[in-house]
Amino acid sequence: MPEMNLVQAVNDALRIAMREDDDVVVLGEDVGKVGGVFRVTQGLFDEFGEDRVIDTPLSEGGIIGTAIGMALYGMKPVPEIQFADFIFPAFDQIVSEAAKYRYRSGGEYTCPMVIRTPVGGGIRGGHYHSQSPESLFIHTAGLKVVCPSNPYDAKGLLTAAIKDPDPVLFFEPKRVYRAVKMDVPEGDLELPLGKAKVVREGEDVTVIAWGAMLFEALASAEEVEADGLSCEVLDLRTLWPVDIDTIASSVKKTGRVVIVHEAPKACGFGAELLSMVTEKCFVHLEAPPVRVTGFDTPFPYTLEMEYLPLQHRITPALRETVAYEP
Amino acid sequence: MQTQEQVVPIRTPESSFDDEVVTVIAKDGSTGPADPKLPVEQVVDFYEAMVRTRTIDVQLERLQRQGRIGFHIGSLGEEACILGSAAAMRPQDWIFPCYREFGALLYRGMPLQTYVDNMYGNADDPVKGRQMPDHYTGRAFRFGSVSSPIGTQMTQAVGFAWAAQKKGTDEVTSVYFGEGATSSAEFHTGMNFAGVMKAPVVFLCRNNRWAISVPSEKQTASKTFADKGVAYGVPAVRVDGNDVLATYKVVRECVERAARGEGPALVEMLTYRVGGHSTSDDPRAYRVQDEVEQWRRTDPVVRLRRHLETLGAWDDAREEELTKGTEAELKACIAAAEAKPKPALGTIFDGVFAERPWHLEEQAAELLNGPRAKDHH
Numbered sequence: 001m002p003e004m005n006l007v008q009a010v011n012d013a014l015r016i017a018m019r020e021d022d023d024v025v026v027l028g029e030d031v032g033k034v035g036g037v038f039r040v041t042q043g044l045f046d047e048f049g050e051d052r053v054i055d056t057p058l059s060e061g062g063i064i065g066t067a068i069g070m071a072l073y074g075m076k077p078v079p080e081i082q083f084a085d086f087i088f089p090a091f092d093q094i095v096s097e098a099a100k101y102r103y104r105s106g107g108e109y110t111c112p113m114v115i116r117t118p119v120g121g122g123i124r125g126g127h128y129h130s131q132s133p134e135s136l137f138i139h140t141a142g143l144k145v146v147c148p149s150n151p152y153d154a155k156g157l158l159t160a161a162i163k164d165p166d167p168v169l170f171f172e173p174k175r176v177y178r179a180v181k182m183d184v185p186e187g188d189l190e191l192p193l194g195k196a197k198v199v200r201e202g203e204d205v206t207v208i209a210w211g212a213m214l215f216e217a218l219a220s221a222e223e224v225e226a227d228g229l230s231c232e233v234l235d236l237r238t239l240w241p242v243d244i245d246t247i248a249s250s251v252k253k254t255g256r257v258v259i260v261h262e263a264p265k266a267c268g269f270g271a272e273l274l275s276m277v278t279e280k281c282f283v284h285l286e287a288p289p290v291r292v293t294g295f296d297t298p299f300p301y302t303l304e305m306e307y308l309p310l311q312h313r314i315t316p317a318l319r320e321t322v323a324y325e326p
Numbered sequence: 327m328q329t330q331e332q333v334v335p336i337r338t339p340e341s342s343f344d345d346e347v348v349t350v351i352a353k354d355g356s357t358g359p360a361d362p363k364l365p366v367e368q369v370v371d372f373y374e375a376m377v378r379t380r381t382i383d384v385q386l387e388r389l390q391r392q393g394r395i396g397f398h399i400g401s402l403g404e405e406a407c408i409l410g411s412a413a414a415m416r417p418q419d420w421i422f423p424c425y426r427e428f429g430a431l432l433y434r435g436m437p438l439q440t441y442v443d444n445m446y447g448n449a450d451d452p453v454k455g456r457q458m459p460d461h462y463t464g465r466a467f468r469f470g471s472v473s474s475p476i477g478t479q480m481t482q483a484v485g486f487a488w489a490a491q492k493k494g495t496d497e498v499t500s501v502y503f504g505e506g507a508t509s510s511a512e513f514h515t516g517m518n519f520a521g522v523m524k525a526p527v528v529f530l531c532r533n534n535r536w537a538i539s540v541p542s543e544k545q546t547a548s549k550t551f552a553d554k555g556v557a558y559g560v561p562a563v564r565v566d567g568n569d570v571l572a573t574y575k576v577v578r579e580c581v582e583r584a585a586r587g588e589g590p591a592l593v594e595m596l597t598y599r600v601g602g603h604s605t606s607d608d609p610r611a612y613r614v615q616d617e618v619e620q621w622r623r624t625d626p627v628v629r630l631r632r633h634l635e636t637l638g639a640w641d642d643a644r645e646e647e648l649t650k651g652t653e654a655e656l657k658a659c660i661a662a663a664e665a666k667p668k669p670a671l672g673t674i675f676d677g678v679f680a681e682r683p684w685h686l687e688e689q690a691a692e693l694l695n696g697p698r699a700k701d702h703h
Contacts, residue, residue, distance in 0.1 A: 057522055059515045059518070061511055062515035062518065066485030068482045069481065069484060069488070069489065075489045077485075092478065096475055096478065097482065102677050102678070104456055104463070104471060104473070105453060106452045106456070106463060108452065108464075108466075109465060141678055142678055166679045241684060244684060244685075
């Protein structure tokens with residue numbers, strides 16, 4: 001089994017999908033000849049040509065708008081937005097068009113497409129190369145939202161997203177792109193959307209994370225293990241529709257939950273998760289659910305490691321949540 | 327000595343389109359050199375479609391005033407540019423609408439009953455009552471789906487046209503929008519992408535002079551809207567949009583060159599929005615009646631009728647038969663639509679995704695077991 005990083009795993013999934021289905025096309029800024037600014041689409045231009053790996057003019061609204069048109073006709077576009085921070089010129093096309101076509105047309109038109117975009121901070125990118133806007137898309141009826149934390153999941157989930165009949169936002173944690181290597185099977189690998197993964201079993205507290213923050217959560221879980229605390233760590237993988245069964249059964253077991261995400265706290269996805277946990281597990285809760293998140297500020301450059309909900313912020317939250325007594 | 331101007335050649339753009347407007351039907355009903363010379367039955371067919379569109383428009387506006395439908399957005403005065411361009415699309419071609427083109431949808435074959443069901447958002451509405459009146463969809467008629475925000479359909483039409491070409495068809499996609507939409511980002515992006523991708527798409531700009539209350543001269547500093555094609559390398563043409571034969575001729579040529587692989591085109595169709603923006607608008611608040619009266623004198627329906635009369639192909643008896651027939655047909659459709667039930671309660675949750683996820687199942691159960699469920703079947 002070859003070892004791959006997340007860049008290679010996404011590339012592999014795209015290549016296999018494009019070999020299997022002529023309708024799959026990749027489009028975006030710099031995705032062609034140069035293979036993308038992160039080299040995620042490297043080599044695809046040479047194998048599939050300029051009609052299937054399209055260097056578009058520089059306009060996110062145009063990339064998504066034309067991709068929607070391709071999807072309406074019956075193709076399977078996989079547009080790339082160079083950084084999630086640049087997605088807003090295409091926001092209207094995503095939330096009012098791609099997300100609504102099936103509904104508003106009574107099913108006459110559908111919009112199967114996967115919008116890939118690198119997300120998250122910790123790479124010295126400042127405000128415009130670091131944001132995590134997932135909750136804006138989760139809030140939008142008609143979109144699925146995926147964020148893998150590792151190469152194996154990235155390949156399997158992207159494969160499933162491309163086969164999915166609905167539009168999918170596929171957030172790739174850019175801090176993980178080349179930081180993690182693992183065995184990823186060659187050939188077909190498909191993992192179902194909507195399934196979280198228990199990556200570490202524990203008894204005392206549930207930690208919910210995704211993307212790059214999963215590794216911070218795991219590091220904290222290991223850190224507090226020395227004190228005898230047993231943490232269960234969930235990797236959501238698909239943010240929406242979220243795997244409520246896995247979350248609820250874990251929280252019912254531990255009675256305590258800490259939610260970790262990079263995005264700002266107010267109306268971040270953690271707020272929704274916290275509400276769901278409260279609704280579904282109220283009588284099982286032994287401590288107030290806690291969020292460890294980015295702050296409600298723009299994403300800072302120099303102090304980004306203080307902004308991010310890293311191990312140094314997660315660990316005390318775990319200790320306090322487990323120690324809580326009413 | 328060189329002047330500053332010679333060293334730095336800043337140029338004021340000159341319009342290439344100022345006086346160039348394609349026209350066919352003259353005031354006396356005779357036709358000029360651009361006459362597409364269609365069989366007379368086809369011209370009669372255009373006329374009937376225009377009168378039918380206007381008759382329906384007038385009746386629906388009345389229906390809205392009576393409070394029986396919530397909204398109507400019509401095409402009073404713009405029938406020639408809408409029907410002429412729609413007729414120029416070949417059967418295999420596609421139309422991406424703005425929201426003022428119900429006449430084109432009916433011309434393409436949507437049954438009037440289906441359109442009226444959509445106006446009522448009843449159980450037989452193809453889009454299940456999910457959209458306001460006049461936000462129709464007609465894939466079976468190679469017709470897109472109406473969205474309210476301005477310009478969104480333009481980039482989509484480009485991608486759609488490109489896909490059709492890459493799949494090996496000769497299908498051309500046309501896309502309607504008003505002149506106000508040329509100020510939107512999507513117009514610039516769509517034109518630019520179309521030019522670069524050489525997509526077989528025809529941009530149909532209905533320059534009806536008004537974007538709700540804002541006159542066309544406030545939308546742009548360009549001399550004409552056709553001028554905008556120059557910047558994107560998209561060939562452009564201006565046509566008298568109140569002249570159905572000129573519109574047909576011009577759009578047909580653009581369609582044929584796109585089908586041959588010669589790329590996109592922009593058509594500026596000069597017309598006038600005689601009515602309000604929609605039934606929610608009263609144009610007396612922002613424009614003088616004189617202007618409207620002046621445009622009524624160029625009425626596209628009157629103009630085509632004069633032409634048909636010179637051919638001996640139309641008379642008052644046929645006109646009355648057509649108008650009364652359309653009114654009766656519409657009346658029956660309205661009665662049928664009003665008798666139909668609302669869409670079933672649970673349909674709110676269908677079609678958000680291909681399959682209902684757990685959270686929508688949960689919310690559907692909440693609604694279906696809720697206090698209002700008994701009022702529905």
